[in-house]
Amino acid sequence: MNDLASIPGQTLMLGIDEAGIERSANLLRGGALVAFPTETVYGLGADATDSDAVARIYTAKNRPSFNPLIAHVPGLDAARREGVFDEIALRLAAAFWPGPLTLVVPVAPGGTVSDLGRAGLPSVALRVPASPVALSLLEKVGRPVVAPSANRSGRVSPTRAEHVLADLDGRIAAILNGGSTSVGLESTVIACLYGRARLLRPGGVTREVAEAVLGFAFDTGNHPDEAPIGPGLLASHYAPRAAVRLDALRIEPDEAVLLFGRDVPPGTDAAKARLNLSETGSLEEAASALFSALRHLDAAGTGIIAVAPIPRTGLGEAINDRLRRAAAPR
Numbered sequence: 640m641n642d643l644a645s646i647p648g649q650t651l652m653l654g655i656d657e658a659g660i661e662r663s664a665n666l667l668r669g670g671a672l673v674a675f676p677t678e679t680v681y682g683l684g685a686d687a688t689d690s691d692a693v694a695r696i697y698t699a700k701n702r703p704s705f706n707p708l709i710a711h712v713p714g715l716d717a718a719r720r721e722g723v724f725d726e727i728a729l730r731l732a733a734a735f736w737p738g739p740l741t742l743v744v745p746v747a748p749g750g751t752v753s754d755l756g757r758a759g760l761p762s763v764a765l766r767v768p769a770s771p772v773a774l775s776l777l778e779k780v781g782r783p784v785v786a787p788s789a790n791r792s793g794r795v796s797p798t799r800a801e802h803v804l805a806d807l808d809g810r811i812a813a814i815l816n817g818g819s820t821s822v823g824l825e826s827t828v829i830a831c832l833y834g835r836a837r838l839l840r841p842g843g844v845t846r847e848v849a850e851a852v853l854g855f856a857f858d859t860g861n862h863p864d865e866a867p868i869g870p871g872l873l874a875s876h877y878a879p880r881a882a883v884r885l886d887a888l889r890i891e892p893d894e895a896v897l898l899f900g901r902d903v904p905p906g907t908d909a910a911k912a913r914l915n916l917s918e919t920g921s922l923e924e925a926a927s928a929l930f931s932a933l934r935h936l937d938a939a940g941t942g943i944i945a946v947a948p949i950p951r952t953g954l955g956e957a958i959n960d961r962l963r964r965a966a967a968p969r
């Protein structure tokens with residue numbers, strides 16, 4: 640057997656070989672929860688068509704409310720069975736799928752994603768991930784798989800199987816261990832409704848690149864017919880245990896410090912712990928390291944994580960968005 644039962648919980652840690660993927664697919668088809676790697680973060684998967692399975696996600700994560708979830712599918716054909724794609728949605732899908740982009744589109748007649756998975760909305764969030772392990776799993780399941788990030792509600796998103804285990808051991812059936820995720824930040828969420836495109840959550844696909852493909856800027860503001868959307872976009876989210884202080888220009892004793900680039904704020908030498916997201920100032924490298932770094936600095940036992948300024952362009956928009964949520968009052 641290549642699946643070793645994890646100790647001390649009952650959650651299985653499975654390898655990403657044929658057997659591990661097959662076993663994960665069978666567990667999912669049977670209504671169990673399986674965490675799996677995507678190129679963004681680890682997702683906590685459930686059969687999207689089975690509302691009992693979807694409900695288990697909320698129990699496992701300790702999530703207080705029913706947020707709409709992203710349904711993962713292995714390709715555009717499967718996506719179009721679930722949602723209605725207008726010209727804008729098709730253009731974005733062609734440019735960025737498979738990849739770190741989620742499209743919110745009207746539910747297709749005959750769509751199979753359960754009401755609970757969509758939180759009762761008339762729209763559905765769809766994503767074709769780029770990770771070969773995720774794609775192969777989705778092919779084998781043969782149904783859409785809803786998957787929020789595989790962490791306890793409100794905690795930092797997991798970019799390694801060990802992070803998932805730390806949060807969810809004993810609460811889910813299995814984890815497919817695919818090592819570290821490459822992008823490290825969740826997907827960009829774009830709503831393609833009412834013939835318009837709105838950026839609901841910055842993420843792995845940058846605003847600049849998406850707008851270049853669209854040929855116009857994202858819409859701002861709600862359409863008059865539109866229900867308030869993005870109920871999952873809680874202000875406090877991605878939170879480590881420690882408080883987070885942003886744009887720190889000097890570091891106080893006893894703080895842990897998260898650096899970016901070569902500029903080191905005064906006081907850093909006396910910090911309790913320090914980590915640099917990217918010495919060379921690469922936003923890609925920083926995005927990929929962010930959640931792991933927050934977990935690491937949290938483990939140093941500090942009361943405050945001070946974060947040096949990070950540029951807001953490109954992937955910096957999503958990095959700053961996650962840091963703002965980590966810093967929000969709880």
Ligand code: TXA
Pocket residue numbers: 677679680681682683706707708709741743757760762763764766786787788789824825826827828839840868869870871872
């Ligand atoms: O990278 C990712 O997107 C990861 C991996 C696992 O794929 N998943 C993830 O899921 O981040 P979650 O549940 O943490 O975030 C889903 C986001 C929320 O912000 C939610 O509000 C939005 O998608 N969403 C889902 N369905 C929606 C809908 N019908 N209308 C508006 N927003 C929706």
Ligand code: MG
Pocket residue numbers: 787788796
């Ligand atoms: Mg999440």
